[in-house]
Amino acid sequence: DAGVIQSPRHEVTEMGQEVTLRCKPISGHNSLFWYRQTMMRGLELLIYFNNNVPIDDSGMPEDRFSAKMPNASFSTLKIQPSEPRDSAVYFCASRTWVTQYFGPGTRLTVL
Amino acid sequence: TQLLEQSPQFLSIQEGENLTVYCNSSSVFSSLQWYRQEPGEGPVLLVTVVTGGEVKKLKRLTFQFGDARKDSSLHITAAQPGDTGLYLCAGAHDDMRFGAGTRLTVKP
Numbered sequence: 001d002a003g004v005i006q007s008p009r010h011e012v013t014e015m016g017q018e019v020t021l022r023c024k025p026i027s028g029h030n031s032l033f034w035y036r037q038t039m040m041r042g043l044e045l046l047i048y049f050n051n052n053v054p055i056d057d058s059g060m061p062e063d064r065f066s067a068k069m070p071n072a073s074f075s076t077l078k079i080q081p082s083e084p085r086d087s088a089v090y091f092c093a094s095r096t097w098v099t100q101y102f103g104p105g106t107r108l109t110v111l
Numbered sequence: 112t113q114l115l116e117q118s119p120q121f122l123s124i125q126e127g128e129n130l131t132v133y134c135n136s137s138s139v140f141s142s143l144q145w146y147r148q149e150p151g152e153g154p155v156l157l158v159t160v161v162t163g164g165e166v167k168k169l170k171r172l173t174f175q176f177g178d179a180r181k182d183s184s185l186h187i188t189a190a191q192p193g194d195t196g197l198y199l200c201a202g203a204h205d206d207m208r209f210g211a212g213t214r215l216t217v218k219p
Contacts, residue, residue, distance in 0.1 A: 004153075033206070033207065035209075040211065042211040042212060043154070043199065043212075044207040045206060045207070045208060047208075048206050050205075055205065055206070056205075056206055079158075091153050091154075093153075093207075095207070098141070098142040098144070098159050098161065098203055099144075099156065099159055100144065100156070100201070100203075100207055101156060102146075102153035102154045102155070103153055104152060104153050105152075105153050
């Protein structure tokens, strides 16, 4: 199995631009998680899905952030408009029962 | 406030020393996981513990889940420079919440 796949690996954009991060979970995993990691705040859960349905988005910072999971093999996290404080590494993870596996992350820099 | 408190936050030791890091919470978890993360990479799962009092060994690493399933410890014997990294614990309910991590440096 290729593991959790994220794209792009690095994204540099200017403030105000729209950013879309993509994730392909491990086949057969029924839960998908989006996290953000910074030195100051550590690893924060943004949102998670069970069977493609958003369950808890209380970690999403504000309305500028949105996430979708149109099918079992694909999810997106969108930031519109982006701000410098959104700069972080964004991880996607998928899980079956108790075992969760992370993707390599997308390093986002907003100038 | 972190749901899971990890200690110490930073640890720097010499190669060959032993160490223990802790993960504590007031919440009961159905399972708890330990991850190691290296710079530029995502967290990599080391172990999952499910049963209260469970002890798992992975070569020089020993993981223990508290009897009440609220806390856990990770003990490393004879640490090596390759053990350097950020060690994260995560507790599972319906979602999974992470501690802030212990950043371990093992000097040759």
